[in-house]
Amino acid sequence: MPDQSPPVNDLRSALALLREHPGQLHTTDHPVDPYGELAGVYKRVGAGGTVQRPTGVGPAMLFESVKGYPGARILVGMLASRDRVGLLMDCPPRELTQRMTRAVRNPVEPVFVGPEDAPCQEVVHRADEDGFDLRTLLPAPTNTDQDAGPYFCEALVLGSDPDNGHTDVTIHRLCVQSEDEISIFFAPGRHIDAFRKKAEARGEALPVSLNIGLDPAVYLGTSFEAPTTPLGFDELTIGGALRGEGVHLVDCLTVDQKSLARAEIVIEGEILPEVRIAEDEHTHSGHAMPEFPGYDGPANPSLPVIKVKAVTTRRDPIVQTLVGPGEEHVSLAGIPTEAAVLRVCEDEYPGFVRQTYAHSSGGGKFLQIIQVAKTNEFDDGRARQCGVLALGVYTELKHVVLVDEDVDPFDTEDVLWAMTTRFQADRDLLILPGVAGHVLDPSQTPQYNPSLGTKGITAKMIYDATRPYALREMFTRSAFRDVDPTPWYPDYRAPSG
Known part of the structure; x- marks a missing residue:
């Protein structure tokens, strides 16, 4: 029997799995500009979703030569195909909804590890010791020439309730504004925004970690919303259930918060109280970035600010990103939504x-x-x-x-x-x-x-x-024989799923 693939528990093991399946991952060393060009390439190759045509569903792409960032790598489109999500979850694509529903019902708590078991802290940049500029340290792409600025599009924000310590994780719109400041956009009702408001009412900053480059199961598990995952429900437990192993967490080095130990990159910081910035402060474009409905979100005139204290990474880290309106957002938001709807209907x-x-x-x-x-x-x-x-x-x-x-x-x-x-x-x-x-x-x-x-x-x-x-008899579909066509058409391939 062939050797069994190693288990997927981080981004690198997920990429190793995709390499075993032709057509699921394309790696290129042709230089690419992270500002507009990279997204323009993937818009054609595999973005799909509500992206302006022409587009389609294609492989994930790993860009290994990023202009202006020697040694940097950017991955896009990891979840931009339901078939690929099924492969990464070891599940038929049409059964992902049921798989996610079972995970919500059977959560697995996170596991806390020390720095020796946290590859996300192999390389450390501290603001108070080394000094750094986010704009040159990490390539945060733009999707279009109208974007308000460079964005970390697939960073999982981890924050905690100041009253009881309950943790929440969500993907938010994060625009790099200066060498150590990032604006954060909260849609109404987001739990971390509720935590921020509590801290701000006390005149306190809210410590957070921004986690980039993760096991796909973690991203999927954290995309559920209330009432399926009400305030106080730790969505990381869903990612743990999907893998049968608790998500590994480690203490941040400069703020009182946890980070995901197996992340490619962690940005540690604090959401400052009573500090606001216009999302397009430096471009005045009026646009934020392309959002999932297929339109540019308007630049918000007044957003909270994250003050960055440290950046920790793996060696040779991978920045993971997505094309905002693409099929990857459909997977991230849609599959958990399917599971939430199926769960409530099944209960009833x-x-x-x-x-x-x-x-x-x-x-x-x-x-x-x-x-x-x-x-x-x-x-x-x-x-x-x-x-x-x-x-x-x-x-x-x-x-x-x-x-x-x-x-x-x-x-x-x-x-x-x-x-x-x-x-x-x-x-x-x-x-x-x-x-x-x-x-x-x-x-x-x-x-x-x-x-x-x-x-x-x-x-x-x-x-x-x-x-x-x-x-019902009036609406009976025409019945055809179910015949295997391969004797007549040897190249026939049944639809996937």
Whole structure:
């Protein structure tokens, strides 16, 4: 038997796994500019998602020659393919939702280690001893020429509640503003922002660590949101459950906080009280960076500031980044969303919901396809109730499409077919007006709809494209023989998943 691949527990072991599978990782030493050019390359190769066409799904790319940063490496697109996520999680792509649901139900606590077991501290740069300039020390890319500045797009922020020490981890928009300052954007309701406000009310800074280059399971596990992971729930326990081993944490060197011991890079710092900066302070572009809906987020005029105290890294560290509106965001945000919706529907109606899919066109957040299995006429209403549950469990979800068992929720053409032939707008469209949504959707603004009182309020929709149970025979799909075509077409390959 062939040797079994070593377990994945950090970014480097994940890359080693991808190297064993052709077409999943492309490494290049052709010099690339991190400012606009790198994202422009990957926009074509593998960004996918809501990125402006032409784009597509392709391999992750490791750039080993970064202009202006000798020895630096940048990885993009690690999770920009559901098939690749399945490979990294050792799980069929269509079963990732169920795998994530089990992980939420069976959390594994983090493990605390000493510095001797923390490769993230192999190289140390201290602000008070060595002095450094973030802008030349690490390549923080820009996605477009309109970006407010260079961003760490895939840095996991770890902060703790000043009252009880409960930890939260989230990916936030982080713009490098000076040699030792980074602005941080919080969407409404984020837990670390609640911690920051508590500390600021006391006139205190909030210690945080920014962790870059991680085991993909950690990134996925920390992308759940309330109410699935309420305030006080440590999302690192989900990453631990996905790997069957607690995530390793180590004490930071310069702030009273933990960091992820197996990270490629850790930036230690404090969110300063009563200090604000315009996100585009140095460019005045009016734009932040491309966000998951496919549009540039507006530059925020007043953001909290992280004062950096130290940067610790592995030897030859890898900066991990993403293309904001791409398929990687769909994986990061969407697969946990699917699991959250499946979990609440399973709790309410065991076995009724067969599959959920956070569609790429919604950036993993706005559009959910829910597949149900009706067995009686009462299930007509139960299907719609599942749509209501989905909207209730995930605030940022905007549209839900309900489909039957004979429709593949992962196949857009199939879903559109059901939406066309199993739907009448006057009876099958449910609209919920004036509900909390997401501030990055430009249609959720008073400018677009004057009836909205403020940005981030929206109308939500449940689009019932299921067959009425009593009329199910009218909607029976044409039945073909299931024939293996390979004797006639030897190059045939069945769809993945």
